[in-house]
Amino acid sequence: MHMADALLNPAVGGVMWAAGAAAIGVSAKKAASDDAVGGRIPLMAVSGAFVFAAQMINFTIPGTGSSGHIGGGILLAALLGPFPALLTIASVLLIQCLFFADGGLIAYGANLFNMGVIPCLLAYPLVFKPMLSKGWTPWRLRAASVVSATAGLLAGAFCVVLETLASGITLLPFGAFTLLMMPIHLAIGIVEGVITAAVLSYVYAARPEILERAASGGSFEPRRGKRSLKPVLLVLAAAAVVTGALLSQFASSFPDGLEWSIERTAGGAELESDAPSFHRAQSVQDATAFMPDYGFGEESERGEALGTATAGIIGAGITAALAVGAGVAARAFKRGRSA
Amino acid sequence: MRSLKTPSIETPSIETLSMGDSPLHRVHPGVKMVCALALIVLTLSFSRTSFAAMLPFLLYPSVAIGINDIPASLLVKRLLVALPFAVFAGITNLVSDREVLFRLGAVPVTGGMSACAGIMLRTLLCVSYALILMAVTPFPEITARMRAIHIPAIFVQVLETTYRYTGTLADEARALATAYRLRAGSDDAGVRLAHAGSLVGGLFLRSADRADRVWAAMRLRGYDLRGVRAEPKPISLRDWIFLAAVCGSGALMRIVDIPALFAAGIARFS
Numbered sequence: 001m002h003m004a005d006a007l008l009n010p011a012v013g014g015v016m017w018a019a020g021a022a023a024i025g026v027s028a029k030k031a032a033s034d035d036a037v038g039g040r041i042p043l044m045a046v047s048g049a050f051v052f053a054a055q056m057i058n059f060t061i062p063g064t065g066s067s068g069h070i071g072g073g074i075l076l077a078a079l080l081g082p083f084p085a086l087l088t089i090a091s092v093l094l095i096q097c098l099f100f101a102d103g104g105l106i107a108y109g110a111n112l113f114n115m116g117v118i119p120c121l122l123a124y125p126l127v128f129k130p131m132l133s134k135g136w137t138p139w140r141l142r143a144a145s146v147v148s149a150t151a152g153l154l155a156g157a158f159c160v161v162l163e164t165l166a167s168g169i170t171l172l173p174f175g176a177f178t179l180l181m182m183p184i185h186l187a188i189g190i191v192e193g194v195i196t197a198a199v200l201s202y203v204y205a206a207r208p209e210i211l212e213r214a215a216s217g218g219s220f221e222p223r224r225g226k227r228s229l230k231p232v233l234l235v236l237a238a239a240a241v242v243t244g245a246l247l248s249q250f251a252s253s254f255p256d257g258l259e260w261s262i263e264r265t266a267g268g269a270e271l272e273s274d275a276p277s278f279h280r281a282q283s284v285q286d287a288t289a290f291m292p293d294y295g296f297g298e299e300s301e302r303g304e305a306l307g308t309a310t311a312g313i314i315g316a317g318i319t320a321a322l323a324v325g326a327g328v329a330a331r332a333f334k335r336g337r338s339a
Numbered sequence: 340m341r342s343l344k345t346p347s348i349e350t351p352s353i354e355t356l357s358m359g360d361s362p363l364h365r366v367h368p369g370v371k372m373v374c375a376l377a378l379i380v381l382t383l384s385f386s387r388t389s390f391a392a393m394l395p396f397l398l399y400p401s402v403a404i405g406i407n408d409i410p411a412s413l414l415v416k417r418l419l420v421a422l423p424f425a426v427f428a429g430i431t432n433l434v435s436d437r438e439v440l441f442r443l444g445a446v447p448v449t450g451g452m453s454a455c456a457g458i459m460l461r462t463l464l465c466v467s468y469a470l471i472l473m474a475v476t477p478f479p480e481i482t483a484r485m486r487a488i489h490i491p492a493i494f495v496q497v498l499e500t501t502y503r504y505t506g507t508l509a510d511e512a513r514a515l516a517t518a519y520r521l522r523a524g525s526d527d528a529g530v531r532l533a534h535a536g537s538l539v540g541g542l543f544l545r546s547a548d549r550a551d552r553v554w555a556a557m558r559l560r561g562y563d564l565r566g567v568r569a570e571p572k573p574i575s576l577r578d579w580i581f582l583a584a585v586c587g588s589g590a591l592m593r594i595v596d597i598p599a600l601f602a603a604g605i606a607r608f609s
Contacts, residue, residue: 001424002421002424003424004421004422004424004425004462004465004466005379005382005383005461005462005465005466006383006425006428006458006459006461006462006465007424007425007428007458008383009383009384010380010383010384013383024490024491024494025491027494028491028492028493028494029491031493032491032492032493041493041496041497041500041554042500042550042551042553042554042557043547043550043551043554044497044500044501045497045500045501045503045504045550046500046504046508046546046547046549046550046553047543047546047547048497048501048504048505049501049504049505049507049508049509049546050508050542050543050546052501052505052508052509053505053508053509053511053512053513053542054512054539054542054543079543087493087494087497088497088501090494090498091494091497091498091501091502092501094498095498095501095502095505097469098469098472098473098481099353099473100417100420101417101418101420101421101466101469101470102420102421103421104379104421104465104466104469105375105376105379105465105468105469106376106379106380106383106465160424164428168387169387169428169458170428170431170432170435171431171432171435171436171451171454172431172434172435177431180431194532194535195532195535195539198532198533198535198536198539198540199535199536199539199540199543200540201536201540202536202537202539202540202541203540203543203544206540206544207544210547314601314602314605318598318601320394320397322398323394323395323396323397323398323401324397324401325401326398326401326402326405327398327400327401327402327403327404327405328401328405329405330401330402330405330406331404331405331406331408332405
């Protein structure tokens with residue numbers, strides 16, 4: 001479910017970065033306020049590496065011929081507690097992004113929100129813990145794991161839909177996009193939930209104190225007399241989603257920040273000129289840019305002129321060749337010097 | 340059956356590359372991080388259907404790969420990881436946007452096709468920027484910069500330690516999976532769900548115990564939460580020039596549609 005940078009525009013990415021940074025800040029503040037935090041850093045790190053490693057093991061899904069792997073959010077929240085789990089997930093996502101291209105840099109905030117904040121700070125306290133409030137039994141633990149992991153994954157997938165639509169990356173209607181995303185993630189969520197339940201059941205049978213300590217808040221609970229930051233975080237998260245939607249509307253109305261700047265400085269959305277060379281270049285550019293300014297009608301008809309379009313494609317090809325050729329030349333030059 | 344000794348993840352190879360020496364390696368790490376982010380933002384600022392106008396941005400990964408001898412296969416493998424959602428978004432565009440923009444011979448080119456191509460190119464570029472940053476910048480230098488801009492110390496600490504443990508645990512997980520396949524008698528067998536608890540749960544408990552031992556050993560050797568840090572090197576004039584060149588040329592290529600200029604030239608002389 002890792003989003004790539006290509007699925008977001010900078011405005012939505014920036015808003016989600018702010019939401020992710022707020023979540024990390026609050027979690028770090030809670031963790032830092034605890035004297036025992038130092039001793040838990042290795043456990044948090046090993047748990048992060050464990051999730052990373054466990055994702056390399058594929059599990060056979062009975063009757064389907066396909067396979068799935070373990071999820072991270074609910075598992076880590078159950079093992080570490082929600083706030084340390086969020087810091088751990090944030091580390092895992094950053095390493096996946098930087099070293100494995102699994103999720104983009106600009107999309108990091110969105111991925112952290114979808115796969116960290118939602119399972120650790122929403123699904124875990126609102127679904128997992130209440131289901132175990134009447135006491136821990138193996139079946140309650142399994143049910144809580146499956147339901148919370150599935151709910152967390154579905155909510156995350158829904159946020160992917162919102163973020164992608166808000167970025168204007170797809171023209172699919174909201175309903176169709178949601179219908180495409182939800183069923184497949186429902187299936188994935190159930191599989192992840194079953195695997196999470198199996199692992200947690202095993203850990204609970206062998207070392208129940210690990211899960212019980214995390215569920216009771218462990219050493220990361222807010223101290224008495226101090227104001228809880230949970231409501232603040234929830235408000236921040238909700239505000240981030242709402243703001244993202246609003247900003248994206250702004251971004252949709254004015255898709256190009258440069259054009260907006262030009263409009264403010266020159267009085268029009270695009271700089272105009274009467275020079276013949278300008279008009280000639282403009283006609284070619286319209287064809288090369290395929291759908292300039294999201295225009296369809298006239299531009300599309302104009303673009304049907306085969307000669308113009310061909311020139312545009314050749315121009316694009318020359319540019320790509322030059323760009324790649326520069327790299328080849330740089331490598332050849334370097335090898336020539338070192339030989 | 341793959342060898343038990345086959346490297347399971349390629350972090351070490353990127354790590355090895357990052358320890359090299361090249362003009363890009365010598366640039367200040369903070370400057371490289373800013374440049375990578377700036378290029379990503381500039382690339383993402385193109386409209387949904389832009390394709391040709393983004394092509395000049397291939398210059399950056401191309402030159403960086405050329406100068407630093409970064410294997411192209413590394414990039415391709417990572418790109419495959421990043422592609423699934425991008426392909427999904429691209430396909431939805433193919434379906435939802437069938438307006439014919441122009442014809443290339445007998446082949447109609449639709450808005451969805453150009454949007455799909457644009458998403459793929461965007462993915463390629465953004466993945467390249469991030470991977471090249473990591474291939475020319477040692478990870479400790481990046482985490483040092485994160486501390487310098489006051490990212491919470493505990494997060495940076497967890498990040499560094501997770502990074503250190505990842506390779507070890509990944510190899511252990513792979514060995515587990517291999518042993519399971521050997522016992523199952525089939526190379527392609529996945530782990531049955533019924534065995535998930537004992538297999539992965541056992542891995543976690545062993546890892547947690549190991550974490551306790553590692554922490555005790557670190558403390559005995561005088562480790563504290565502040566970690567070991569080298570003094571950050573100052574930003575030199577050469578770093579400023581590099582920053583201005585990369586960001587300036589990027590902004591220029593964002594404003595000026597270079598393929599359109601080539602096309603105008605071709606149209607004039609044809």
